Amino acid sequence: MxxxxxxxxxxxxxxxxxxxxxxxxxxxxxxxxxxxxxxxxxxxxxxxxxTQTVPGGTANLGSSNIPNLARFKTVTANDSLAIADWDVSKLTDGIESPVFGSAGYTTHPYASDDISSTPVWVDVDLGSDQTVDKVKLFPRLFTDAVGGGTPNFPVDFTIQTAPDGGSYSTVATIANQGNPVGFPQEYNFTPVTARHVRVLVTKLGTPTVDDPGSYRLQLAEIEIYHYQLP
Structure with a gap:
């Protein structure tokens, strides 16, 4: 008992x-x-x-039987710095918190947080058309941002999708994303059919305390889901 x-x-x-x-x-x-x-x-x-709302966003409990469609899928970017444990391929390696050998993804440094004239994007190829309605972004951890919180998480960005052989369309627009303070952030949208899921960033987050003049996009992992109610 x-x-x-x-x-x-x-x-x-x-x-x-x-x-x-x-x-x-x-x-x-x-x-x-x-x-x-x-x-x-x-x-x-x-x-x-x-579930509970946390500073900068909402942390939701997931379900272990919902597959992450992005896991081990090919991911590309128009700006990626491959150095030490950083590489764009680390975005879909299934490692949500940095470990030896996989810190995540980083861009080269920018002089300003406003990159609207030259947006940065990362694109996950799901391999075939899938129904998707959620993107989950995991922030860089174990390094503080200037003023506290998590560094280099995107602030203004869109989520775009494209079916196999089709053109991209915007399914979610995020403006003034708060600092995630270490929590992954989930973005839900109306279910769509897509092979490609792209995150296109126009404004970057706060830099790290040890490199305050360099703005970057840094993520530990990106996950993509289709949430089906039982």
């Missing part, structure tokens, strides 16, 4: 919980739960999870 205050966390098909927290006389209140770079399914026993 489980107590009201017991939380058990199972990873994958493990028979025993990886975390077993038991407080027999009280129920747990609200709090924060983070799962970083999880490689298998995770299940929870006797715990209710809710």
């Amino acid at each position: 489980k107590h009201e205050g017991n939380i058990q966390v199972f990873v994958g098909n493990a028979a025993s919980p990886q975390i077993d927290w038991n407080e027999p006389h009280t129920a747990f209140g609200s709090g924060y739960l983070s799962l970083v770079n999880v490689k298998s399914s995770v299940s929870f026993d006797n715990v209710r999870l809710t």
